[in-house]
Amino acid sequence: MYVLEKAPAKINLSLDVLYKRPDNYHEIEMVMTTVDLADQIELFLIKQNTIVIESENRFVPNDERNLAYRAAKLLKDRYEVKKGVRIKIEKHVPVAAGLAGGSSDAAATLRGLNKLWELGLDKQTLASLGAEIGSDISFCVYNSTALAQGRGEKITELKAPPSCWVVLAKPRQGVSTQTVYQSLDLSTIDHPDTSGMIEAVNKSDYLGMCSRLGNVLEAVTLERHPEVAQIKKLMQSSGADAVLMSGSGPTVFALVKQQTRAERMYNSLRGFCEEVYAVRMLGYPQALD
Ligand SMILES: C[C@@](CO)(OP(=O)(O)O)[C@H](O)COP(=O)(O)OP(=O)(O)OC[C@H]1O[C@@H](n2ccc(N)nc2=O)[C@H](O)[C@@H]1O
Numbered sequence: 001m002y003v004l005e006k007a008p009a010k011i012n013l014s015l016d017v018l019y020k021r022p023d024n025y026h027e028i029e030m031v032m033t034t035v036d037l038a039d040q041i042e043l044f045l046i047k048q049n050t051i052v053i054e055s056e057n058r059f060v061p062n063d064e065r066n067l068a069y070r071a072a073k074l075l076k077d078r079y080e081v082k083k084g085v086r087i088k089i090e091k092h093v094p095v096a097a098g099l100a101g102g103s104s105d106a107a108a109t110l111r112g113l114n115k116l117w118e119l120g121l122d123k124q125t126l127a128s129l130g131a132e133i134g135s136d137i138s139f140c141v142y143n144s145t146a147l148a149q150g151r152g153e154k155i156t157e158l159k160a161p162p163s164c165w166v167v168l169a170k171p172r173q174g175v176s177t178q179t180v181y182q183s184l185d186l187s188t189i190d191h192p193d194t195s196g197m198i199e200a201v202n203k204s205d206y207l208g209m210c211s212r213l214g215n216v217l218e219a220v221t222l223e224r225h226p227e228v229a230q231i232k233k234l235m236q237s238s239g240a241d242a243v244l245m246s247g248s249g250p251t252v253f254a255l256v257k258q259q260t261r262a263e264r265m266y267n268s269l270r271g272f273c274e275e276v277y278a279v280r281m282l283g284y285p286q287a288l289d
């Protein structure tokens, strides 16, 4: 038996930090959606009662540090599953990029193993299992568009955003999410308009969505990585409707309505940055889901 799952990248249309919690996480409010840039997760039932990870990406661990492994192990232990699995991960989402590639792989593993191991769990249960491994995994289980609160695990689904192109560019160096959160100075942040963003998304108001893009982590990463500011500038001068860094970075994304403009921007960024993508905004679970 075999199951195939897509694990799309997420972007944060808005990301606000409300306060630092006693558990050292931050209470946040984010509007998140997905883009058509995805890893592919193949799950094969194997005779041995073990979890095997296969990935050819040198930045992705092939052992118990892999988030997909951790998701499989959690399901196996919690539901006393006596079956094994080989998890083949084909990476397309850049690693340590602020696009939740690893979280999405873990979420896809939860969804896929729920089928492969015939566990019959609902999405809410899978999402709360995911939250035990990482804050972004609950959102990735839904794979849609949502307001995420708490440390990221409280999910309220929203309508899919108005359709558009998303041009993504990732500078060479990755960032540590933990370091970015730790370096945030809560007294100086400029809070984004989260409720305005929710309204714009739900009303399919593209320009309203563009005018409300905001991420309080952007200033932290910009300070350490000047190439993020350079990419933003280049995107702005090549016709982006709006530009923002995703999550803790360093990937920057531009929203563009017209395909021709997205292609032009893609070509001008290619000379500057190795990892550039021009993809459609998704915001809803894909057919394979
Ligand atoms: C910033 C965001 C925005 O979507 O994404 P990325 O940039 O990582 O993609 C997320 O909040 C990242 O979620 P995720 O990457 O799952 O975080 P976790 O593994 O749970 O936590 C990594 C570290 O980030 C910090 N952290 C995370 C979430 C949160 N609400 N407050 C925090 O302070 C903690 O220091 C934690 O040790």
Ligand SMILES: Nc1ncnc2c1ncn2[C@@H]1O[C@H](COP(=O)(O)OP(=O)(O)O)[C@@H](O)[C@H]1O
Pocket: 059, 060, 061, 065, 066, 067, 068, 089, 094, 095, 096, 097, 098, 099, 100, 101, 102, 103, 105, 106, 177, 247, 248, 249
């Ligand atoms: N399946 C996976 N894909 C990518 N990274 C993974 C995976 N499993 C574990 N990791 C580790 O998680 C870290 C963060 O990865 P990723 O989810 O891509 O970043 P981000 O949280 O910035 O979106 C990486 O440094 C990598 O070593």
